[in-house]
Amino acid sequence: MPRTKIIPIPVLGKHVVNAYLLLGRRPVLVDAGTPGSARAIHDHIARHGVDPADLALIVITHGHIDHFGSAAELHRLTGAPLAGHTADLEPFRTGRARMPYLPTGPMGRVMNRNRKLHISADPFEPHVLIEGETRLDDFGISARIMPTPGHTAGSVSVLTDDGDLVAGDLVANSFMGLIPGKPANPPFHDDPLGNLASLRSMLALDPSTLHVGHGTPLDPDRVRRWADREQRRLTRLDARGRIRTRQKS
Numbered sequence: 001m002p003r004t005k006i007i008p009i010p011v012l013g014k015h016v017v018n019a020y021l022l023l024g025r026r027p028v029l030v031d032a033g034t035p036g037s038a039r040a041i042h043d044h045i046a047r048h049g050v051d052p053a054d055l056a057l058i059v060i061t062h063g064h065i066d067h068f069g070s071a072a073e074l075h076r077l078t079g080a081p082l083a084g085h086t087a088d089l090e091p092f093r094t095g096r097a098r099m100p101y102l103p104t105g106p107m108g109r110v111m112n113r114n115r116k117l118h119i120s121a122d123p124f125e126p127h128v129l130i131e132g133e134t135r136l137d138d139f140g141i142s143a144r145i146m147p148t149p150g151h152t153a154g155s156v157s158v159l160t161d162d163g164d165l166v167a168g169d170l171v172a173n174s175f176m177g178l179i180p181g182k183p184a185n186p187p188f189h190d191d192p193l194g195n196l197a198s199l200r201s202m203l204a205l206d207p208s209t210l211h212v213g214h215g216t217p218l219d220p221d222r223v224r225r226w227a228d229r230e231q232r233r234l235t236r237l238d239a240r241g242r243i244r245t246r247q248k249s
């Protein structure tokens with residue numbers, strides 16, 4: 001079986017916001033960028049010699065608009081079915097992320113004041129509903145969708161059989177990619193401890209590289225060391241009742 005190639009598709013900046021093109025027997029897109037970026041993503045895919053009409057599937061990692069913003073339009077442009085987890089159906093169906101965003105630190109608190117974060121996207125209904133671990137062989141790639149809840153309840157990652165983990169917002173680069181290769185929390189998590197548990201369960205599967213929604217690829221050993229520190233930090237905060245977690249709706 002040939003290796004599944006992972007190609008970053010820049011949505012904003014060089015790697016401030018990324019989608020990913022996975023090339024196996026067929027192409028699969030992971031994430032759909034911000035609202036209004038469908039044409040740019042379409043053209044990026046074409047520039048890699050892939051006919052966007054050949055996309056077998058578009059996997060949406062979670063219900064934040066920088067990841068599903070152009071899902072509906074990309075579906076219209078390419079005809080590819082959309083896959084998303086049932087626990088994020090509400091944002092997909094309303095075109096809005098769950099409010100309020102729960103900041104993970106100063107970056108999130110600053111971003112929370114940015115009106116761009118609070119716009120809505122074209123809503124969509126996933127054609128492929130994800131609940132548990134789901135193989136993607138029928139869509140032409142040797143990989144599986146792994147539920148990785150915490151960042152949002154319906155967050156998923158895609159793990160290829162070669163060990164590449166396309167991780168959405170499970171972890172990010174420091175300052176949204178401005179410090180490349182340095183692991184950090186994305187600006188928001190609905191459930192910080194739940195997210196960290198999901199990250200650690202993915203690291204336990206020994207991925208070779210983590211490809212994230214914000215920033216450059218991350219080395220798993222570096223992420224492991226960061227996750228250990230983060231575990232200690234969150235445990236301390238939790239003991240003082242200082243972690244805000246979204247109640248399950």
Ligand SMILES: [Zn+2]
Nearest residue numbers: 062064151169
């Ligand atoms: Zn997110």
Ligand SMILES: [Zn+2]
Nearest residue numbers: 064066169213
């Ligand atoms: Zn994001």
